[in-house]
Amino acid sequence: MITKLFVRGMLAGLLAGLLAAVFAYAVGEPEIERAIALEEAAASSPGHAAAHSGAETGDHSHDGAAAGGHSHDGAASGGHSHGEDALVSRDGQRFGLFLALALYGLAVGGLFALAYAAVRGRAGPRSEPALAVTLAAAAFVAVVLVPFLKYPANPPAVGDPGTINERTVLYLVAVAVGILSVAAGAATHRYAAGAEPRLRWLAAGACTLLPVIAAWILLPEIGEVPRGFPADLLWDFRIASLGTQAVFWLGVGTLFALAARGRVPASRVPSPA
Numbered sequence: 001m002i003t004k005l006f007v008r009g010m011l012a013g014l015l016a017g018l019l020a021a022v023f024a025y026a027v028g029e030p031e032i033e034r035a036i037a038l039e040e041a042a043a044s045s046p047g048h049a050a051a052h053s054g055a056e057t058g059d060h061s062h063d064g065a066a067a068g069g070h071s072h073d074g075a076a077s078g079g080h081s082h083g084e085d086a087l088v089s090r091d092g093q094r095f096g097l098f099l100a101l102a103l104y105g106l107a108v109g110g111l112f113a114l115a116y117a118a119v120r121g122r123a124g125p126r127s128e129p130a131l132a133v134t135l136a137a138a139a140f141v142a143v144v145l146v147p148f149l150k151y152p153a154n155p156p157a158v159g160d161p162g163t164i165n166e167r168t169v170l171y172l173v174a175v176a177v178g179i180l181s182v183a184a185g186a187a188t189h190r191y192a193a194g195a196e197p198r199l200r201w202l203a204a205g206a207c208t209l210l211p212v213i214a215a216w217i218l219l220p221e222i223g224e225v226p227r228g229f230p231a232d233l234l235w236d237f238r239i240a241s242l243g244t245q246a247v248f249w250l251g252v253g254t255l256f257a258l259a260a261r262g263r264v265p266a267s268r269v270p271s272p273a
Helices: 002-043 046-052 090-119 128-150 161-191 197-218 231-260
Strands: none
Touching (some): 128 161, 128 231
16 A cells, blocks of 8 residues: 555656646746846956956856856856856756656655655545645645745845855755644644634644744844845745745645545545454
């Protein structure tokens, strides 16, 4: 049974990943192109060129032949590039978007199936399709929405390459907080089964929100958006990023639920004679 659930989850995740990639390509790619054009325009401005010219280049360079860190034109540039000498062309990056989200879907879909098997018959709705949708919604809140509220996604040209490790660690901490918060809320809702429904939901909501609010207050801010960066571009990119994840988790929950439709709930499966 676990093997069938695992395969079902991987297939649902794969299809959901491809759906999310289509959404990201249609909605997010125009914003990425705008951000790249803005970054390249800033890189070619006279003031920027003067700041980076000279015999010796530092960690952030646009003209050096062996520049390190962040570069657009260097022949042996590393890390991040959008110019003609980019390590990966824009077409390659677009293909990578579909490939990455497909692989991400396979992996997350398998983990989703294992989580579904763990709670099936123990918590959540008794109906298998309803359980799949509920679990996907909880995963979206824990893994995507809670971290997004503190550390929303930024387009290219936003963010200091020197702080990428710090930003990654803080984002993972926010993900952990989201998972623990949703788990705490679900556990409270389960163990308060004998309470009045309204009080039960209030207790579950409080146990979910309190850790999130505490983390939102205690975790440090990351303010690296350059002054003068177009607010509409920043907003549109973040909405597209959140929408991509919403499409993915909606796809996982819906496709998994469709596969589970018509099955006998675990709690009602007759025991063998």
